[in-house]
Amino acid sequence: MGLPSFSPMLASALPPVLVVDDNPAESAVTLVNLGAVGFAAVAESEGDDVLQRARRSLTHVLVSELYVPCAEGDCVVRVLKSERARLPRLQVLIHTRHTTDLDAEWALAAGCDAFVPKGASAAVLVREVRRLEGFAK
Amino acid sequence: MTASGGSKPLRTGRGEVNFVDNEEVLWTVTERDAHDVPGKRGARCLIFASSDAIRRVWEYPAGWRDLLTPSLIALSWSR
Numbered sequence: 001m002g003l004p005s006f007s008p009m010l011a012s013a014l015p016p017v018l019v020v021d022d023n024p025a026e027s028a029v030t031l032v033n034l035g036a037v038g039f040a041a042v043a044e045s046e047g048d049d050v051l052q053r054a055r056r057s058l059t060h061v062l063v064s065e066l067y068v069p070c071a072e073g074d075c076v077v078r079v080l081k082s083e084r085a086r087l088p089r090l091q092v093l094i095h096t097r098h099t100t101d102l103d104a105e106w107a108l109a110a111g112c113d114a115f116v117p118k119g120a121s122a123a124v125l126v127r128e129v130r131r132l133e134g135f136a137k
Numbered sequence: 138m139t140a141s142g143g144s145k146p147l148r149t150g151r152g153e154v155n156f157v158d159n160e161e162v163l164w165t166v167t168e169r170d171a172h173d174v175p176g177k178r179g180a181r182c183l184i185f186a187s188s189d190a191i192r193r194v195w196e197y198p199a200g201w202r203d204l205l206t207p208s209l210i211a212l213s214w215s216r
Contacts, residue, residue, distance in 0.1 A: 081176035090176070091216065104191060108184065111175035113216065115191035124189050131192065137214045 014133060015057050016040040020050050020064035020076065021095075026118065030063060030095060033122040034129065047076045054080055060089045061132045063125075066096040066107055081111030091132035095125060146206055156206045162187050164213060168201070185213040 017039050021027035027043045034041040041063075044050045047070025054062060064077055073079045077092050084090075092114070094107040099117040107115050114128045131137075146156035154166045164187045171182045178195040185192040194215055198204070204212065 078175050081174075084176045084178075104186075108169075108191070108193065109174065111177075113193045116189065120189040128190055128192070131214055132216065134216070137211070 014040070015060050016042045017061045017063055017129060018050065018054055018057070018059045019043040020062060020068055021045060022065060022068065023097075026065075026097070030125070033125055034063075036122075037126050039126075039129065047071070050076045051079060054090070055083075055086065058087065058089070060091060061129055062090065062092045063095050063129065064092060066094050066098045066103055075110050077107070077112055078110040093125075093128055093132055146204070146209060148202060152202075154202055154209070156209050158206075158210050158213075162189075164209075166201070166209065166213075183212070 017034055019027055019030050019034070019041050021030065021043065022045050024045070027045065031041050031043055042053070044053055047068050050068065051070055051072065053059070062077070062080065068076045070076045070079060077094070080087060080090060081092060092112045094112045094115045095118060096103065096107070096115075097118045099119065104115050113132060116125050116128050146154045148154050152167065155163060156166070157163050164185050167184050167186075169182055169184055171177045171180060174182070183194040183197050183201065185194065192213055194212060196215060197212055201212065
């Protein structure tokens with residue numbers, strides 16, 4: 001299935017999607033898939049760097065591996081989602097190689113807004129990022 | 138099972154609602170307590186789960202279980 005299309009002009013008006021992955025190859029694939037449909041995206045791999053960038057750029061959408069620790073807690077997603085006053089628009093999509101039911105439950109308990117296993121197609125990932133960015137279906 | 142587009146979703150005895158979207162993907166919807174969820178936007182939320190994605194929806198009508206499939210599809214796209 002091809003990637004769904006939408007206006008790159010609309011996407012370019014948004015803060016870049018922040019991709020968080022400790023696997024450089026998988027991070028690169030995610031960046032390519034998002035870039036192919038016009039999303040600006042940047043990548044981080046270390047939890048503390050994720051916190052700094054998300055807070056600085058007022059990130060709207062974070063696409064993150066599941067278990068990414070940081071100095072402020074066991075999971076960057078949980079830390080950032082707890083900062084609703086500072087990051088009111090933050091939406092988190094867990095994009096992960098950890099795909100059991102327990103992993104999904106852990107992600108939901110950490111506050112994620114969407115969960116996509118890495119085995120899903122690029123079209124599914126893009127579709128779910130579009131949803132979190134607030135694009136019309 | 139349900140058919141997509143305009144048909145009635147399948148409501149189970151466990152409080153779940155199942156429907157099939159326009160791409161023939163089966164979704165299961167459940168309502169959950171969200172008191173302990175970081176960044177919660179309400180006391181409860183809906184979880185839409187399919188084989189390749191899970192969505193959390195915070196804003197939804199009290200009678201969501203009575204919605205027809207097109208309305209559930211639209212609701213699953215909200216946040």
